[in-house]
Amino acid sequence: MTPLLWQAYFFAIGAAVGSFLNVVIYRVPTGGSIVRPASKCPACSAPIKWYFNIPMVGWIVLRGKCADCGTKISFRYPLVELLTALLFTACYLVFGATGQGIVYMALCSALVAVIFIDIDHLIIPDVITLPGIVVGFVCAWFFLPMTMWDSFFGFLAGGGIFFLIAVIKPGGMGGGDIKLMAMVGAFLGWKAALLIIFLGSLIGSVGGIFGITFFGKTKETLIPFGPYLAFATIISLFFKDALINSYLSLFTR
Numbered sequence: 001m002t003p004l005l006w007q008a009y010f011f012a013i014g015a016a017v018g019s020f021l022n023v024v025i026y027r028v029p030t031g032g033s034i035v036r037p038a039s040k041c042p043a044c045s046a047p048i049k050w051y052f053n054i055p056m057v058g059w060i061v062l063r064g065k066c067a068d069c070g071t072k073i074s075f076r077y078p079l080v081e082l083l084t085a086l087l088f089t090a091c092y093l094v095f096g097a098t099g100q101g102i103v104y105m106a107l108c109s110a111l112v113a114v115i116f117i118d119i120d121h122l123i124i125p126d127v128i129t130l131p132g133i134v135v136g137f138v139c140a141w142f143f144l145p146m147t148m149w150d151s152f153f154g155f156l157a158g159g160g161i162f163f164l165i166a167v168i169k170p171g172g173m174g175g176g177d178i179k180l181m182a183m184v185g186a187f188l189g190w191k192a193a194l195l196i197i198f199l200g201s202l203i204g205s206v207g208g209i210f211g212i213t214f215f216g217k218t219k220e221t222l223i224p225f226g227p228y229l230a231f232a233t234i235i236s237l238f239f240k241d242a243l244i245n246s247y248l249s250l251f252t253r
């Protein structure tokens with residue numbers, strides 16, 4: 001296949017995975033089944049015809065409304081599909097159709113689910129992060145250009161720092177955030193874990209100030225920390241070497 005065909009291929013796979021992630025985001029926090037997603041309108045329960053289930057295309061053709069009852073379908077559904085499609089394409093472009101590229105596509109999928117579940121429900125489900133820690137170790141061993149020790153220290157650094165904060169300042173750090181960072185560290189190693197904590201806190205602070213200043217948010221209504229950490233992880237996935245090197249170069253002049 002030509003590179004352009006590969007890009008189209010991973011874009012399509014990403015869109016399909018994004019469609020599945022919509023089900024995960026919608027059902028996992030409420031304990032619903034993700035194996036048998038009966039595609040039906042949440043308002044009128046009319047079954048959604050297969051051709052309207054095509055990622056993004058279906059929503060556009062329906063112009064964001066249920067074909068039967070006209071209830072608005074959230075823009076979030078095609079957005080999640082597009083976001084996942086773009087992340088898969090980016091993983092292919094940067095890492096190729098390799099084990100590493102595919103592992104990072106899986107990690108991106110988990111992070112997209114975490115971002116939207118945490119925004120909606122203020123939780124990061126254990127069913128994503130706990131298996132994710134194990135998968136991170138195994139992938140580091142088989143597919144990723146890093147040692148098992150780097151993965152293990154990433155797990156310790158990511159989870160450990162947040163765990164310490166939680167011990168020192170009870171209520172300061174959610175258990176979900178601790179497990180998320182342990183997972184991310186297992187996938188990307190200890191240097192990236194430190195970078196992601198720094199970057200996530202930075203983006204989170206800017207986002208917080210922005211939300212309070214322009215959107216009348218209070219400290220209680222701001223979006224949680226998890227989405228910022230997941231977003232910082234996605235940035236670090238693609239730019240971590242450049243970011244770590246430029247950070248270190250500050251001290252080695």
Ligand SMILES: [Zn+2]
Nearest residue numbers: 041044066069
């Ligand atoms: Zn309907």
